[in-house]
Amino acid sequence: xxxxxxxxxxxxxxxxxxxxxxxxxxxxxxEGNADGKITISVNNWPKxxxxxxxxxxxxxxxxxxxxxxxxxxxxxxxxxxxxxxFTDAASGQLTNLYYAPYTEAKKIIDAGFAKDITKWIKExxxxxxxxxGIMKILVRDDKYYGVPFSSYNQGLMFNMxxxxxxxxxxxxxxxxxxxxxxxxxxxxxxxxxKTGKAGFFMSTKGTEGGWQFMNLAWSFGVTFMxxxxxxxxxxxxSDEAVAAMQYFKDWKWKYDILPVNNLVNRDDMxxxxxADEVAMAYYTKDMVEQPILNYGMNKDDIGGGVIPAGPAGxxxxxxxxxxxxxxxxxxxxxxxxxxxxxxxxxxxxxxxSVKASLEQSLSSEKESGLLVLPQPVPLxxxxxxxxxxxxxxxxxxxxxxxxxxxxxxxxDLILKEEPPMYAQELYAALSAVMQRMLTDxxxxxxxxxxxxxxxxxxxxxxxxx
Numbered sequence: 001x002x003x004x005x006x007x008x009x010x011x012x013x014x015x016x017x018x019x020x021x022x023x024x025x026x027x028x029x030x031e032g033n034a035d036g037k038i039t040i041s042v043n044n045w046p047k048x049x050x051x052x053x054x055x056x057x058x059x060x061x062x063x064x065x066x067x068x069x070x071x072x073x074x075x076x077x078x079x080x081x082x083x084x085x086f087t088d089a090a091s092g093q094l095t096n097l098y099y100a101p102y103t104e105a106k107k108i109i110d111a112g113f114a115k116d117i118t119k120w121i122k123e124x125x126x127x128x129x130x131x132x133g134i135m136k137i138l139v140r141d142d143k144y145y146g147v148p149f150s151s152y153n154q155g156l157m158f159n160m161x162x163x164x165x166x167x168x169x170x171x172x173x174x175x176x177x178x179x180x181x182x183x184x185x186x187x188x189x190x191x192x193x194k195t196g197k198a199g200f201f202m203s204t205k206g207t208e209g210g211w212q213f214m215n216l217a218w219s220f221g222v223t224f225m226x227x228x229x230x231x232x233x234x235x236x237x238s239d240e241a242v243a244a245m246q247y248f249k250d251w252k253w254k255y256d257i258l259p260v261n262n263l264v265n266r267d268d269m270x271x272x273x274x275a276d277e278v279a280m281a282y283y284t285k286d287m288v289e290q291p292i293l294n295y296g297m298n299k300d301d302i303g304g305g306v307i308p309a310g311p312a313g314x315x316x317x318x319x320x321x322x323x324x325x326x327x328x329x330x331x332x333x334x335x336x337x338x339x340x341x342x343x344x345x346x347x348x349x350x351x352x353s354v355k356a357s358l359e360q361s362l363s364s365e366k367e368s369g370l371l372v373l374p375q376p377v378p379l380x381x382x383x384x385x386x387x388x389x390x391x392x393x394x395x396x397x398x399x400x401x402x403x404x405x406x407x408x409x410x411x412d413l414i415l416k417e418e419p420p421m422y423a424q425e426l427y428a429a430l431s432a433v434m435q436r437m438l439t440d441x442x443x444x445x446x447x448x449x450x451x452x453x454x455x456x457x458x459x460x461x462x463x464x465x
Contacts, residue, residue: 037070038336040329044099044321045075052293052368056361063353064343071336080104082207082424089113094326097337102319103423105137105146114145115325120338121147129348129382137417138322149346151320151377153415154215156184157283158303160403161276166191174402177305181219181247184280184308188257191279199257201272201281202248202434205265209434210427212282213248214317214418219310220244224419224426225461232421232461236430237446237453240312245445249437262438271295282307289370299371303403306410318377318415350385358389362396372396373404377415422460429456 046054064071080100081088088094089111100108108114121127121144126135130148138146158175168176168187178184188199203209217224221240225232235241251257259272266287272278273287274295281287283304291297307316323346325334341347345357365372374393380386419426429452436443 037072038332039072039074040097040333040336040340041074041076041095042097042340043076043078043095044080045077047077052364056364059360060344060357063357064340067343067353068336068339071339073340086111086113089326092328094328096326096329096333097323097340098326100146100322100324101424102134102137102148102322103418105322105324106420107422108324109138109140109145113324113327115327115329115334116143116145117147117325117334118142118144120334124338124342125348125382129380129385131377131379131381133417134320134377134379146322146324147341147346148379149321149323149341151318151375151379152284153316153318153377154212154282154284154307155316156305156307157273157281157288158305158403159273159276159279160301160303162191162195162197162279163303166194166279172402174405175303175305177405178308181216181308181310185251185255185257188251188280189255192255192257195279197276198259198272198278199280200251201259201264201269201278202251203265203269204431204434204438205263206431207424207427208265208431210430211317211418213244213427213430213434214416215282215307215315216248216310217241217244218315218317218414218416219308219312220247221312225421231465234453234457234461236456237450241449241453242446244310245433245437245449248434249443249445252438253441258438263435273297285373288373292370293368299369299398300400300403302371304373305405306413309412313414314410314412315414315416317418319418320377320379348380348382348385350382350388354385355388355392358392359396362392366396366398371399373399421464422456425460426456 046057048054061073064073074095076095080098082104085100085104085108089108094113126147127144131151134148134151135144138144138148156177160169160175163169163175168191170176176187178187184200191197191199203212217236217240220243222238222244223235225234225236227233252262259268259278261268269278269281270287270290273281274291274297288302288304291302292299307314323341325337329337342349342351343353343357345354345361347354362372372393374390374397378386380389433445433448433452436448437445
């Protein structure tokens with residue numbers, strides 16, 4: 001809390017500089033309309049370029065008007081920004097309902113920028129209807145401060161054209177799935193030698209490099225941080241962390257399996273994958289969708305399997321999206337927000353409206369030629385929703401099970417949550433080390449990891465102690 005007080009002092013100063021007008025705008029927005037209508041603002045709205053998704057969301061709005069004509073939405077396409085969130089929050093610029101990734105929940109709640117919505121969480125059944133392993137990140141002192149609405153865990157995706165060209169397709173048409181990282185490395189090198197294309201892709205830009213590096217690092221037994229006697233300590237200068245970074249470096253200089261361009265992100269991956277320039281990559285849902293939707297890739301040219309195992313086991317990072325409510329939001333608006341979430345389908349209940357919303361979404365995905373795959377991490381645990389949802393996914397599934405053996409699961413797969421403190425900042429620090437590994441053959445993994453570990457401790461974790 002000492003750190004949060006410092007943060008609040010800082011953002012309060014920023015708010016004063018920002019002026020009173022932003023705060024007034026938020027206040028006026030919360031006062032409601034004279035005609036009895038309730039207006040709620042929502043961010044993370046689909047952009048105009050996301051035509052199919054936007055059409056689906058507009059359909060939700062029409063249902064909202066039918067079921068609750070007194071509720072109006074004010075929508076914004078802005079998402080979550082690590083750089084600007086706290087400045088926006090301090091100056092009253094948060095929407096009533098706003099998006100944040102799992103990693104940011106603790107910082108936001110501790111800083112006081114999320115409203116206590118325990119009353120509605122219990123009234124609408126989220127306290128018992130959501131996977132408790134996910135819901136716990138939104139609980140402080142037995143109070144609830146948000147709603148999870150999406151979940152994922154990372155797997156391995158395959159460009160079937162390149163696998164076939166290199167002889168890594170089984171007789172039944174299924175992809176050869178590397179069981180370990182050593183097998184992945186061997187397979188990727190053979191693909192590169194036979195086709196001239198990158199055998200494996202890993203992001204290195206911004207926060208994405210560190211985000212994907214988690215999977216590899218955990219498989220080497222890395223612990224990134226832990227609390228010792230109540231104080232947070234960075235731990236990624238260990239032998240295990242150095243070994244994982246050396247392994248990554250070897251993908252470039254020893255095996256040459258990565259893309260020629262050293263500075264890449266998921267957007268680059270989607271283009272390269274669709275153009276048959278990359279054979280394998282970590283994936284989440286959007287990484288499967290975009291090659292098809294934006295670049296015309298045939299869905300049956302994509303396969304997928306479980307993530308490889310390393311010396312310490314088989315680890316897959318899990319994460320997802322949250323809805324939080326700004327503190328200035330009135331109780332009347334919170335009521336409206338939960339009605340909106342029900343219409344949209346972000347609810348443990350599975351009434352006719354929720355079923356219609358999910359069915360509309362799955363139908364739209366299928367009609368657009370996207371792959372309709374089951375969700376890998378169960379978000380909703382209420383039996384009614386889980387069974388009904390499973391039935392709908394079965395009805396609309398369009399993937400070839402031959403191309404997706406085990407989908408994204410196996411008996412020894414360990415789903416691991418993202419780092420508990422300053423995760424996005426940690427990802428950025430690791431991305432910087434990864435870039436140095438790829439741009440300098442003489443870069444020393446131990447020296448770079450020790451330097452990054454010390455800086456992360458000083459710049460972030462020490463603020464919590």
